[in-house]
Amino acid sequence: MLGLVGNNLNAHEDNKNFCTVNPKTNERINLQPWVVTGVVPATKSSPEKVLIYRPANEDDFKAILETQGEGHKAPLVGVLPDHIAKEKSAMFAKAMTEYNKLIEKKMANNQAPQPAESK
Amino acid sequence: MSARLQDINQAASAGCATKTAGIKKVWLIENTDITAVTVTEVATKAEISAITLSGANKAWELTFTQDQTAFLNQTQANATDPVDNNLFFSYDGISPEKIDLLNGVKNGCAFSAFVQLASGTIIFIGRDYDYTANTNEEMTKPLQLKGQVNSGLGNNDSEKVVFEFVGQSKIFQLTTTLTAAALNAL
Numbered sequence: 001m002l003g004l005v006g007n008n009l010n011a012h013e014d015n016k017n018f019c020t021v022n023p024k025t026n027e028r029i030n031l032q033p034w035v036v037t038g039v040v041p042a043t044k045s046s047p048e049k050v051l052i053y054r055p056a057n058e059d060d061f062k063a064i065l066e067t068q069g070e071g072h073k074a075p076l077v078g079v080l081p082d083h084i085a086k087e088k089s090a091m092f093a094k095a096m097t098e099y100n101k102l103i104e105k106k107m108a109n110n111q112a113p114q115p116a117e118s119k
Numbered sequence: 120m121s122a123r124l125q126d127i128n129q130a131a132s133a134g135c136a137t138k139t140a141g142i143k144k145v146w147l148i149e150n151t152d153i154t155a156v157t158v159t160e161v162a163t164k165a166e167i168s169a170i171t172l173s174g175a176n177k178a179w180e181l182t183f184t185q186d187q188t189a190f191l192n193q194t195q196a197n198a199t200d201p202v203d204n205n206l207f208f209s210y211d212g213i214s215p216e217k218i219d220l221l222n223g224v225k226n227g228c229a230f231s232a233f234v235q236l237a238s239g240t241i242i243f244i245g246r247d248y249d250y251t252a253n254t255n256e257e258m259t260k261p262l263q264l265k266g267q268v269n270s271g272l273g274n275n276d277s278e279k280v281v282f283e284f285v286g287q288s289k290i291f292q293l294t295t296t297l298t299a300a301a302l303n304a305l
Binding site for chain 1: 154155157159160161168169170171172173174175176177252253254255296297298300301304305
């Protein structure tokens with residue numbers, strides 16, 4: 001299993017987020033096994049926006065590994081030791097359930113009929 | 120690997136070729152929000168290949184007046200000196216939002232910035248890279264604001280809110296493989 005290595009191997013114990021984007025798809029991801037959300041307040045030109053960072057999966061880590069290059073002396077991403085892989089794998093499964101619920105809710109909100117404008 | 124001496128060949132351009140310069144967009148990030156930066160080095164170059172942040176919406180997108188007043192300069196005052204970094208852009212017109220941003224940035228201690236040049240190239244200002252160990256760290260003196268609010272002088276002049284960021288690094292700052300679309304999504 002791939003994940004954060006080096007100085008950041010145990011960063012999940014400190015609940016430290018690693019929000020970034022998949023370099024191939026530009027999808028928002030968190031390199032930790034949990035969801036991160038944030039709200040961009042509304043401005044004159046755009047409505048309020050909810051940002052959701054999906055827990056990174058194996059494909060995301062592979063994409064980052066590709067851009068990182070082989071033989072990096074201070075890698076961000078690499079193969080996790082077994083005990084951490086086991087721990088993070090369980091956390092990832094839980095996080096994906098939460099992520100799917102959030103996406104369902106977001107889609108339901110987008111499809112909900114908008115209140116009629118008052119005249 | 121250490122930084123390289125290498126051949127660079129530039130084809131001669133026609134006398135009437137149009138040249139472009141200046142900067143068109145900045146993504147400003149407070150250093151306390153950066154959790155990791157990765158530099159990838161290959162045979163002929165080193166570039167920033169990844170950045171991770173501590174939360175959602177931590178890279179502030181700034182676009183500004185394109186009137187030959189926005190620039191990024193990296194200079195050594197003397198041979199062997201560190202590199203002085205100077206990022207400058209201004210907004211025409213004074214508004215409460217611009218003053219709010221100016222004060223927000225003034226209260227921050229250290230910033231980094233992705234700077235998109237008019238050519239499309241994006242440079243990341245904020246890290247010193249160790250070519251031997253492949254590691255990077257916050258640059259010696261991270262970017263800090265030297266702001267201005269100017270009323271202007273009269274006819275044909277304008278009110279301006281000016282953002283100037285100054286800092287010092289050991290190296291000339293690296294370009295990034297991250298695209299503008301990726302930085303917008305950060």
